[in-house]
Amino acid sequence: MDRTRRRGARLRLALAGAATIALLAPPAWLWQDSLMPGTYSVMDMGYPDYGGALTHVAGTSEHSEHPQHPQHSGHSAGHTGHGAAARSLTSLTADPDREADVAITLVAREQRFRLPTGRPVDGYTLNGTSPGPVIHASVGQLVQVRLVNESVPGGITLHWHGVDVPGAADGVAGVTQDAVGVGGSFTYRFVAGQAGTFWYHSHQVSHEQVRRGLLGALVVAPERPSTGVVDVVALMHLYDGARTINGREGDVRTEARPGERVRVRVINTENGQTPVWVGGAPFRLAAVDGTDLHGPAPVRDTAVLVTAGGRADIEVTMPEDGSPVRVHVGGRAGVVLGSRSYDAPAVPRPAVTLDPLSYGTPAPLGLDADRPDRRFDYEIGRRPGFLDGRPGVWWTINGHMFPDVPMFVVAEGDVVRVRIVNDSGEPHPMHLHGHHAVVLSRDGVRATGSPWWVDSLEVGAGETYEIAFVAGNPGIWMDHCHNLPHATEGLVAHLMYEGVTTPFTVGGTTANEPE
Structure with a gap:
């Protein structure tokens, strides 16, 4: 009888252990799978989405249609080589021989400063102030900004928000440059191609550095400003x-x-x-x-x-x-x-x-949005899981959590149409670097007013937008939520041009951390 009881106890213990393993194994695997390597390239994360285009395969005479959502297991080995000779993003610069029309040096510091009311702020300054100096230029002028990091720990960059700068000047740590460490400097050069209101801010640990003061305004005047x-x-x-x-x-x-x-x-x-x-x-x-x-x-x-x-x-x-x-x-x-x-x-x-969808009067768009070369979906959701080993409820893109998110691949000259769907329960201000897109519709209602061009679009909970743009600015570009804490929670994808590569990586000894 004792032997039978002991045998039954062992069996129950074995069954309990097996049940525990069965319960814990999937979360353990998900936790392990979510861990980010110490250093990685954005080119190696997620999976390529070619927007349904027929894409030339380098080194062959064949063409094949790549599905928008291919089977994915683990991180891809990169998304280059389709239809274009490889070139480094570092070569995408303004004319190096042209003299600057507007030249400024911005010195970044970590310091306590006071608002005019006397309220103290422990943050960051540019040339001793926050916001930093307003940079003024006119259309067609070459702007040159030398960024010097005097004392901001962790490194800094400057991103030119809303300005369609050359790829090498976008100022995203780990994508277009290494963060500038204490004692270092970096020079940005770009032609101000469009009159308008823009701003600049750090894109290294941006959710913290922007909040604490690394930002300023950029105003580009028309060639012939109104008197x-x-x-x-x-x-x-x-x-x-x-x-x-x-x-x-x-x-x-x-x-x-x-x-x-x-x-x-x-x-x-x-x-x-x-x-x-x-x-x-x-x-x-x-x-x-x-x-x-x-x-x-x-x-x-x-x-x-x-x-x-x-x-x-x-x-x-x-x-x-x-x-x-x-x-x-x-x-x-x-x-x-x-x-x-x-x-x-x-x-x-x-x-x-x-409502900008119906405000103003129509005008030509300069592109045929009804006959795009590429069509993409950017569906925002939310679900529980692990993000770099942290349990929580995280944002998803097309059903995938970061870093297993799509890399939207285009070729230079493509007309691109994107459907943005927000089923996440919260609004998201979506920002595409390096491009302006025109809003075509919201929730199926077509735009009837002035062309509504945006680089930052509020997509409310439950809303669906369709936008379009011409892929006219080669590079690797972030496409993320500009509620910056949301970006740290995984609401980040990238737009990549065929054949463009980057030597920069996130993490590692450079400590690049764009979000």
Whole structure:
């Protein structure tokens, strides 16, 4: 009897052990599979998505159609060599023999600084201030910025947000360059090809370094700027809970005389969408993300939503009676325009919100979006799992968690159409580096207003957008959520041109960490 009981006990113990192994083995495998190597190339992560294109296979005379979602197990060995001779991203630069028209040195420091109210901030500065200096250029000028890291630990870069710079100047640690360590420097060179409102910020540990002050505005004027227009930069940023405009808490006052036109360039550097509205006069939404709108009509009692990372140029004509105008930027504070008086009372946010999908009048797009060379899906979801060994509920792209996400592969000259679907339950401001895309539709409703070109697009929970662009800027480009903590949680993919390679890696001795 004892022997039988002992045998039964051993059997129960064995069965319990087997059951435990059966329960723990899948999570253990998922944990192990999620671990990132100490250093890796973005070219070796995930799987290639060719957008349904017929893609030439290098070294053969054959063509084959690559499915958009091939079977994937582990990380691929790279996605180069299809239809183009390999070239390094480091060769994608502005003319090295051309002299700079605008040259500036930015010195980055880790330091405690004070807002004008006296509030202390432990953060980072550029040339002793945060935000850093406003960089001004005109269309066609070559801009040269020398970045010097005096004391920011962990390294720094500068990304030119919304500017379609050459691939080598994009400023993404581990993709287009190594982070600049303490005592080092890096020089960015690019031609300002488009007039508009842009900004710059670090893309090394960006969720921390942007929040703590490594950012500034970039304004590119037309070759022949309009005369008699007052130009105002309004860069919004949150410092340790303090909401600021151009580094100041409270209102920013700007002189504007009766009858003058004023262009207020609102830059949203925060992680969420922000409303802007005008009290005291009608206004026009003159530009979005650095691109002028076609036929924008004056509106009143209407709010404009500015995407995280996005920009909105608000144009106001000052009242002839000399009364002041308040441009509300995200709340009670704002830009107050006036001459004899700046007593412009705050007004509540209007109930009506401007819809860029139908605002303005149509104009040619310059591309045939109905006959694209490549079609991609960018479906955002969320599910539990492991991200680099950390358990949690993480973002997914096309059903995959980082790093097993798609690498969207294009060829130079392609017309590209992308369907963005957000089933994640939260909004995402999606930012594509190196390109501007035109919005074709939202939730199946086609755009009917001015061409709405964006580099930062708010995709709300449950929304579907279709966008299109021409692949005219070779490189390897991030395509990520600009709620920067979301990027650290895996909401990052890349757009890659056939045949372009990069020598840079994430992690390792360089400590590159773009998110």
